[in-house]
Amino acid sequence: MSAATVLAPRRATRPRVPVALAAGTAIVAAWVVVALFWPHLAPYDPELQDPLHRFAAPGAGHWLGTDQFGRDTFSRMLAGARPVLLVAPPATALAVVAGTLVGLVAGSRGGLADEIVMRVLDALVVFPAIIAAVLFVALAGRSVTVLVLVIAGSFVPIVARSVRAATLVERERSYVEAARLRGEPSWSLMVREIFPNVVTTVLVEATSRFGDAIFAAATLSFLGLGQPPGSPDWGASVSDNRLWLQLAPWTVLAPALAIASLVVGVALAADSLRGRWEAS
């Protein structure tokens, strides 16, 4: 091998997309597609009962078997994606926006206002989210809006604390001090100086909370606080079928694996993105 060959410049290559990011994004994207188009993808009406084929094992007729009502498990698994994805993304967005606002304001202003806000948030964090959810749903009734508010409400303190911590660090940096000496008003310090430097924290929180929101939505449904009875919602399906785990394990495994796959997909993508953001 000649020296020329060794020293020849390497051909430029495109940046490689991490496998984890690609896999995670693909999983999430697949479920989004399913949530949007399940009526065209499901082989059966997910609500259609067939008393003659209850607890049918997975096979050619029903790929993932049937449940106690003779409903097609595969079709219900596909249809169950929509309820979760109708709740988790808006709940996450609402929590991140509200939490960021609270954390940014509290961290930037400091003083008594910060103390009051943070003690309130501490109290909210300590209060069991599930109990709060049960109370809220009992008072407000079951609906997608209520679920979104319940989940978002439970995440706001978490996001706010993270953003506030990052804000406190940034607030002491010299560039903020310089801006302050320049006479920039406090809202400008917060929005123009500090926020761009805590955005990584916000993004990290957003990705983390998205996975949590999926799980929270499934948990609330499992507890009977989510979708109406009969819904193919994954959490509700696990709850409804757990009694028959021994007789028809597919009725539980299908929705459980669906939840797991979506959460794992989000986690893979989030971890990868988080690494990139923090590195940048």
Next chain:
Amino acid sequence: MPAPSERTTFALSPSGRLGGELSRRLFLGGAGGAALAGLLAACAGEGGTSGTVQAPVAATPTAPKRGGTLRAGSPPPPTAVDPLTMYDGSAIAIVQLVADYLIWLDRDFKLVPRLAEKWAAEEGGKKWAFTLRQGVTFSDGTPLDAETVKASFDRLLDPDGKSAALSAFDTVLAKGGVSVRDATTVVFTLERAFSDFPYLVSAGNYNTLILKKDYKGGFTEKPIGTGPFLLESYDPSAGATFTRNPKYWEPGRPYLDGVEIKFYADDQADLLALQSGEIDVQILSRASLTGPLKGLADITVDQVAGTGLTAFTLRVDKPPFDDGQVRQAIAYALDRPGVNATVYDGVGALGNDHLLASLFPAAPKDIAQRAKDPAKVAALLGGRKLSFTLTYDPPSKDYALTIQNQLKQVGIEVVLDQRTSAEFYGGDQAKDTPWLFTDANLVGWAGRAVPSQFIIPMVKSGGVWNGSKYANPALDAAAKAYDAATGDAERKAQAEIIAKALNEDAPVIITVWSGTVRAYNGRRFTGIAAHPASYVDFTSVSQL
């Protein structure tokens, strides 16, 4: 019948049975009453659904083997184990092992003498005299006498007490109606003639156990009875142990040395315990969960028909159900075998929208079984678009989902309105409680020993649990005549009037009469059987 408000939230329900899914805890239930749930089984020979799904491997020995301890699984009782107030299957089972009734209600719906050897009606059925078995003593040596029996029923009839049996006796027997004729004869003076009265003082009314005169509660601390076993220990979180009662009145019984009941809070754990051999029998088996047991060589699943039901009640005094054709359309839209398969795992018997189950001896035989008929539905509705809200509580969820799906197939839209049990049975019982005042609802009723216990409260004009607000003078008269009738022909004639009226008017749609199962280890024990109310009688159980 008194307002069903004597106890807990669930006790407000006419059923302890939690809807389509039999609650293992409350399934006997109900404030309602007479509870008993029922009868049964009309016997396989008559085309009933009684029977053993899987025969025991070993044949019954000619001479029962003595000794051994039977280990049973059951959910922990949700409330105190007190014969006077109990309403759940576990508590009832515990008490039935220790105490006894005047009369036992067998799985074939026969009255079997226990502490009462015989009984007879007097004054045309307005008085009933019960002759007690002689030589019976309580486990502490106290002899059984008529005063003791009177004291037991006085407690049950005390309107100021906490008796769960009050509603069963309503309009039939009131406080002060029990007297002692002599040391072995108790007389019940009724408020009206009631030919089925013995059922009300039998196990069919499960609170009517005979206890000592001075019983004031605390049964598990001082468990004294005349039953086949002695309660040795009781732990609300773990279980109970029993030993053979040497003073038991039936010679040679029981065969077992003892019984151990283990509590499992979860259905699956109970089932797995049976499969693994940790227990030998389930007290409260669920038909829908016994599927995994089929094919296992040492497990036998016995099943028996019953008279429990889920009442699909329609308000006949409000649109759209004030139109009889609309009610009939719904009745003809339902696939009853489908409901039976889906909700009752096929163990039930088809209903025909009247309250005379085929297991009741007076049940009419000539009313055609109603079946799904989409063409008739269309004709009855005449092109009208029907949509309504169906209210129910969680135990009836499977039933609600099933009929929602079935009605959807004929173009009838049902909006499900699931409430908590507390909410469903709560509210003002005279004005707005959902289970009595919503347009359409589902109410689980525990089995009853006699049809009057359904008819009087549920469909008689002004009945205390008449959620449909149905009023039919002809039916009222027939119901009264039925209770007073002393001859079979007259009873059947009145029963036919009642059944035809309900079938035609359809204020309450009854698709299935539920049944029960009991799973046990057929290799180790014999003599175990299902009971329509899941009662336990282990006096004939023996080891193989």
